[in-house]
Amino acid sequence: MRMPSVRSTCSSACPAMRDILLFAIVFGLLPFMLKRPVIGIFAFTWISLMNPHRLTYGAAYEFPFAALIAVVTLVGVLLSKEPKRFPLTPVTLVLLAFIAWMTFTSFFALEPQLVWKEWDRVMKTLFIALLAMAVIHTEKDIKIFAAVTGLSLGFYGLKGGAFTLGSGGSSHVLGPEGSYITDNNALALALITAAPIIWFLQLHAHRKWLRIGLGTVAVLTIVAAAGSYSRGALLAGAAMLTFLWLKSRHKLRVGIVLILLVPLIFSAMPDKWFDRMGTIDNYTEDASALGRINAWYFAANVAKDNILGGGYNVFTHKMFFIYAPVPLDHHAAHSIYFQVLGEHGYIGLALFLLLMACAWRSGTRIVRYCRNRDDLKWASDLAAMCQVSIIGYAVGGAFLSLAYYDLYYELIALLVLLEKVIMRKPDSARSRIAASPMMLAPAQGEGGKSP
Template sequence: MRDLIIVGIVAVGALMALKRPWIGVMLWTWISIMNPHRYAWGFAYSAPLAAVAAGSTLLGLLMTKERQNPFQGAPIVWFFLFACWVTLSWLFGMDPVGDYEQWNKVMKIYLMTFVAAMLVINKMHITAFAWVTIGSLALLGAKGGVFTILTGGNHRVWGPPGTFIGDNNEFALALIMTIPLLHFLQLQLKSVWMRHGLSAAMLLCAAAAIGTHSRGGLLAIAAMSAMFWWRSSRKGLIGAMLLFAVLVALPMMPEEWWERMSSIREYQEDGSAMGRINAWGVAWEVAKHNFFGAGMSYQHEVLFILYGVHETIVRAAHSIYFQVLGNHGFVGLFLFLGIWLSTYRVAGWLRRNARQQEEATWAADLGAMVQVSLVGYAVGGAFLSLSYFDLPYNMMILVVAAQAWVRARGWERDQQVPWLEYMGLRKRRKDQPPMAKPGVYPVQNGLT
């Protein structure tokens, strides 16, 4: 029955995507992030549902006129350059044939990210994209949170099997990034009960993240919580929720959890921690000696034998920074950091400027909460490998699309009296594009 429901949803969504391809973006996002078919037990488990969603979306994209240039902001440019460099790194890497599967998987995500940038062009699209992206992870987090509470934290929480977030560490970081984004959705709701429901979802996601037993996740949630409280417009409510989590959730965790967390202070005596540090050193040496890096993975035995200091055991980087550094070299890391620094700046632009327009306050809330999520990603990512997962790139699309929308709305409002600015009788705000000659209005996001 579960298989039929999932396949039925995909079939209907794929048909709708042929006429309205933005729906295909939502379908792809749901499948790619939540992986609902991985919770089925029959033919849907291995069915090419993501390929169906992507194929119908691309066909719809070719037939629709409701699309835009994907390069709407600096983050997209950085992202495009990084995607090109990843391909070069793969081609000039140590094992292009062996790395093809990983490159193919990553490029599918990147291709659909560009497609989303072309099709997410108005407030309705942005809102739907946010709900699908955030809701997909929130459902997984709620399930994991309930499991943590019922088991008293004695068993680890894992993500969907066979995905980027299947490991407990990566799943923890994804959930931590989801919490502030849930608060953004909460701020847009008028129903008190729905707001309470999202508050519960936030607490359950936090419980699930703690239940993963991830030490990197603990550091990420601490940094995110501080930024979350600082950026929130409801500091009393958020402070109460954080205090509740500390006073209620943490004391119920078993002794095994506390012993694992306390090992952060004694990392020199922890074999796993020293193995990660050794892997970071190998990544650094690989980047020093290989301009393009090692390819889609630098986890090759010969490299650890050659550059390993503490051991020669091949280990994952467990760091977005060293993962990208070892895989794609210093240029790749530079481009990767450029994506997130520029995304953070665009989110900050929204937080500062969108509140000047009453109808755009939702975009200001989005910018503030994306900044909080990015802080969690930056801190937690230092100890967790999540360089290619969809969520951060979807956050990039959200803020870039929102910025374009806000600028278009600002233009629409001010073009009612264009002669004032054109004749120099009124000063143009710094955040607005230059005013064209009266009667000549540029097209932005398909809106005049």
């Protein structure tokens, strides 16, 4: 049994209202995007991560909101007099090289009729990430960007976590229909990666009710990831919690929370959940695991015979007959690493790994720079939570084909922006800003605390 989608459970209740509301919100924001392009960045992030159009029933379901927002935002960038400065850092230089390489390999794809549609989708995602790095230039906008990123997926964490607890974990949690995260495994990776960002929002919420609410969303997001029955999410969560404890300034406090939280989640899960998780170390008896290994060999064989890789969407039935050890056992890549390897070769994989390493190093530099700075503890915590999220993506993504998922590149953008705004601006020019209505300024005596 699986959790029914929002569309299927609510299709009889005012089907046009959601369409009207979504159109009103997006079209109402368009003039503001022209004046302040950063609003377009926030709107695109919301649409791409939450997929609110996939919760509607009419014209909005297939309407190209993301493309519209991207075009209007670009026009706004060209017309706006707001400062625009693209930071040249190791992260951005490697990202630009990765984009150039993926574009180059697309011209030599083994499945040319399939490559350009995926190239277009990936480039839109990366273009907005690059644009965010250029147009966001204040601490306030960084915090809002983090809030939009975390809460766009926190919506599904809240809903899915409540459903998991209410059903005793007997049903799978799924994402919105027709989206990038429809599959339970994809949704689990998205949720487990977003949870640290939601936790950052909780740490720096300045009202008690908001801290309680955001803390609840963070916990339910983790519960929802567990309720997806994704084994990759379990491994990612274990890696993230271990890193969180090792890097925490309050190991005893965090340890107590983890000791209480983990049994709580496990107690909500039925026996079949434990049976599913127990197959992790018995891959030889798991048909899906063997299928993934076959796909990984396929990717390695493609890269061995083609220095440029096979191009986007090379994991097809036709190509499996040429490169897979078991030609009839066709699967998607089921790994961000083998996905990049098969599609863009060893050079593409090297750039992908180098990008991750540079992003990690950027987070470390930010945390070190903000040490002993009470006014920058929020930046230190955000950088640390981005690192925790990257761990979740790196571990959980080893079993999923999500190499170009928006959330990962928005995490990279957050780290680049922190370095741009916090580290590369003279201390004398740094201004302390007022709290936004949602969060921003930490409560006195609490905001600087690490998880």
